[in-house]
Amino acid sequence: MQSRRSTDHSNPGQQLLLADLARDWKFLPRLSHRPRRIMVFVNPFGGKKKGLKIWERDVQPLMNIAEVETKLMITERAGHIRDTLLAASMDDIQAVVCVGGDGTFAEVFNGLVLRAAKDMQIDPNDPDVNLPTPNLPVGVIPSGSTDTVAYSLHGTTDVQTAAIHVIFGDSTGLDLSSVHNNHSLVRLYASVLSYGYLGDVIRDSEKFRWMGPQRYDYSGFKKIIANKGYEGEIELLSDPCHPAGSTRCMENCTRCLQHMHNTVPDKEISRWLTVRGKFFMVNGANVSCACSRSPLGFSPHCHIGDGCVDIILIRHTSLLNNIRVLLRLTSKHKTLYDLPFVEVYRAREFTFRALPTLHGQPGGEINSSRLISELSVWNCDGEVIQDPDVKIRVHCQLLKVYTRRVQEPIVEPSCFCST
Numbered sequence: 140m141q142s143r144r145s146t147d148h149s150n151p152g153q154q155l156l157l158a159d160l161a162r163d164w165k166f167l168p169r170l171s172h173r174p175r176r177i178m179v180f181v182n183p184f185g186g187k188k189k190g191l192k193i194w195e196r197d198v199q200p201l202m203n204i205a206e207v208e209t210k211l212m213i214t215e216r217a218g219h220i221r222d223t224l225l226a227a228s229m230d231d232i233q234a235v236v237c238v239g240g241d242g243t244f245a246e247v248f249n250g251l252v253l254r255a256a257k258d259m260q261i262d263p264n265d266p267d268v269n270l271p272t273p274n275l276p277v278g279v280i281p282s283g284s285t286d287t288v289a290y291s292l293h294g295t296t297d298v299q300t301a302a303i304h305v306i307f308g309d310s311t312g313l314d315l316s317s318v319h320n321n322h323s324l325v326r327l328y329a330s331v332l333s334y335g336y337l338g339d340v341i342r343d344s345e346k347f348r349w350m351g352p353q354r355y356d357y358s359g360f361k362k363i364i365a366n367k368g369y370e371g372e373i374e375l376l377s378d379p380c381h382p383a384g385s386t387r388c389m390e391n392c393t394r395c396l397q398h399m400h401n402t403v404p405d406k407e408i409s410r411w412l413t414v415r416g417k418f419f420m421v422n423g424a425n426v427s428c429a430c431s432r433s434p435l436g437f438s439p440h441c442h443i444g445d446g447c448v449d450i451i452l453i454r455h456t457s458l459l460n461n462i463r464v465l466l467r468l469t470s471k472h473k474t475l476y477d478l479p480f481v482e483v484y485r486a487r488e489f490t491f492r493a494l495p496t497l498h499g500q501p502g503g504e505i506n507s508s509r510l511i512s513e514l515s516v517w518n519c520d521g522e523v524i525q526d527p528d529v530k531i532r533v534h535c536q537l538l539k540v541y542t543r544r545v546q547e548p549i550v551e552p553s554c555f556c557s558t
């Protein structure tokens with residue numbers, strides 16, 4: 140079913156899918172696993188507020204041609220999707236599709252997992268519980284500001300590519316990571332959990348939502364100038380596979396397939412590590428976190444279904460180094476892995492505890508009365524989590540998502556090839 144052809148390197152994901160589509164469309168009636176009745180949530184508010192237009196112009200016509208019945212809901216407020224999924228009858232539904240950004244997708248999977256937990260009488264607030272797998276697969280159609288999950292899954296934020304993934308019904312298992320505070324489950328995330336600089340940016344940028352996606356540039360500039368670093372302690376259950384030495388996660392990824400079949404002896408090969416210090420950022424990446432602005436993302440070798448997060452710890456050093464980090468994140472070729480003030484781990488779970496920050500007096504002495512705690516917040520898939528002290532656990536392939544994954548483009552020889 141898959142083709143491996145690419146000539147347009149500006150958007151290889153879309154090009155591959157269109158080639159697939161032309162050839163595979165005639166097989167559509169024979170695909171028994173494709174969804175015929177879907178529940179669609181459209182967020183008209185995220186990104187450039189084009190969610191509804193994208194649905195009506197680009198997605199709905201494709202669903203009509205493919206004879207997919209849709210039950211549409213346009214969201215009216217934050218939390219609307221989650222609340223609906225907790226209560227709705229879903230007996231006649233075969234999949235849930237969202238048109239929105241990372242926050243919209245997060246509402247869908249948080250709602251589905253909590254619904255499954257409620258139905259099975261599992262307490263999600265227990266940080267050691269095995270959360271139940273939702274019955275329904277999810278389609279992610281991007282119309283947000285960053286759309287990290289869609290980009291990391293499909294290799295493009297092309298809307299029709301994402302819609303075609305739903306129509307053909309090819310799915311794969313996506314890890315979800317739970318975030319608990321001292322009392323309860325705060326939420327699950329699929330993209331990244333980030334403390335420090337990106338936490339400061341998301342907290343500040345919410346005040347400037349009227350600016351659209353540019354709010355991130357504005358708050359990003361303010362907060363990099365103001366950053367003084369945050370003290371903290373991370374305890375992590377490390378996996379022996381180091382991200383820098385790992386393969387890229389693509390179509391038919393061996394590492395994810397092994398974890399799907401539980402052929403990896405988990406806990407025996409993991410060990411606990413403790414890291415303390417002052418950090419510019421502490422990140423737990425559940426996927427590569429690639430997006431159009433950051434083509435490789437935080438951790439280009441992160442796997443979507445191996446039961447691990449990649450932890451990227453960026454030490455507090457200088458403003459210049461902080462700017463180097465941001466420049467690296469926009470690079471198409473270089474990763475964060477080899478910067479001397481960056482430490483990278485692959486982990487199955489981790490905890491973070493904020494430590495008090497010592498502030499020196501102008502004379503250079505440290506006065507214990509000025510021992511104050513400077514805290515950031517967590518940026519969790521673009522939403523703010525206030526509690527600095529959290530426990531994170533990865534739930535291997537908890538959610539089925541519609542995607543054919545990123546395929547390795549085969550560069551066709553051209554007459555300008557060097558010999």
Ligand SMILES: Nc1ncnc2c1ncn2[C@@H]1O[C@H](COP(=O)(O)OP(=O)(O)OP(=O)(O)O)[C@@H](O)[C@H]1O
Pocket residue numbers: 182183184185186187214215216217218219239240241242243244246282283284285286287520521522
């Ligand atoms: N009608 C609405 N009015 C206000 N907020 C809404 C509405 N519908 C959904 N939301 C909330 O909007 C938030 C942001 O949406 P979304 O994440 O899709 O866009 P974004 O933040 O622009 O994109 P990204 O997360 O990719 O950067 C979501 O957390 C969702 O809860």
